[in-house]
Amino acid sequence: MMYDIARIASEGWQGSLTAEERGAMLGAIAEQRYADFEAQAPALTPRGAPIGFDENTDPVGREFGAFYSTPRGYHPNAITQFTLTSGMSLMNSPLLSKIExxxxxxxxxxxxxxxxxxxxxxxxCELAAEPKEFHAVPTAGHVDLYDRTDLIPFDKLEEFLQQEPGLTSRHAPRTTAPVGAGRTWSPALSPLPARTHTDGPRHRQH
Known part of the structure; x- marks a missing residue:
């Protein structure tokens, strides 16, 4: 259950983006970056999950709208939008180049x-090296596996987690408490490199 957003940005849906269209899109992004600078705020794409949808809404938008734009999954921070200039960065960030x-x-x-x-x-799955397994949940769509507990294949997930000794199942005891669970963070728990004056300022003061 995944979206390869970087692939969509560089190739289009199901590889439909031509080289000419990609070049035009990159040109438009370059112009938009300066427009965002002048506006002092980034312009956003339309919502992927439209607010207010009906049978005339495209099926993908309607599916996402039924989750993100209704009490089922709505949150004010889940805007399902990108900045118009995000595509350039996404094109340069292939997600699966080292999946093997x-x-x-x-x-x-x-x-x-x-x-x-x-x-x-x-x-x-085709790109990944063994061991790997592909499981299609009968009758389910994409968003169904977010919260439809009658469709989420819990038995399959548990079987997978228990098949390898090194994988954690819900029955395995927790050996260490997560940071924040009854204790505070300290360098001994998660050391970070010391920051020096050569690293530059964290922010610019006006």
């Missing part, structure tokens, strides 16, 4: 059988 490095640790790809995003997981 995960091996020999196993991967389980879980998708909805009817998910419009299914091809991302199928292609990622």
């Amino acid at each position: 490095w995960i091996s020999p640790r196993p991967i389980l790809f879980v998708v909805g059988e009817n998910a419009h995003s299914r091809y991302f997981s199928e292609d990622a």
Whole structure:
């Protein structure tokens, strides 16, 4: 259940973006960056999950709207928008270029059988090295696996987590408390490199 946002930015949906279209998009992004500078605020894309949708809304937008734009999953910070200039950075950040490095640790790809995003997981599974497994949840779409507990394959997830000795299942005892659970952070728990004057200022004061 995944979206390869970097791939969409560089190739378009299902590889539909031509080289000419990509070049035009990069030119538009360059112009938008200066427009954002002059406006002192970034312009945003339309919501991926429209507020106010009906049977005439495109199916993908309607599916996301049914979650992010209703009490089912709405949050004011989950705006489902990017800045108009995000695409340039995303194009330069391929997410799966080193996916084979995960091996020999196993991967389980879980998708909805009817998910419009299914091809991302199928292609990622093809790129990944063994051991790997692909599991399609019957009748499910993409958003169904966010919160539809009648469709989320808990048994499959538990089986996967228990098949390897080094993987943690919900039955395994926790050996260390997470930071924030009854204790405070300290350098001994998670050391950070010391900051020196050569690192530069954290922010500019006016």
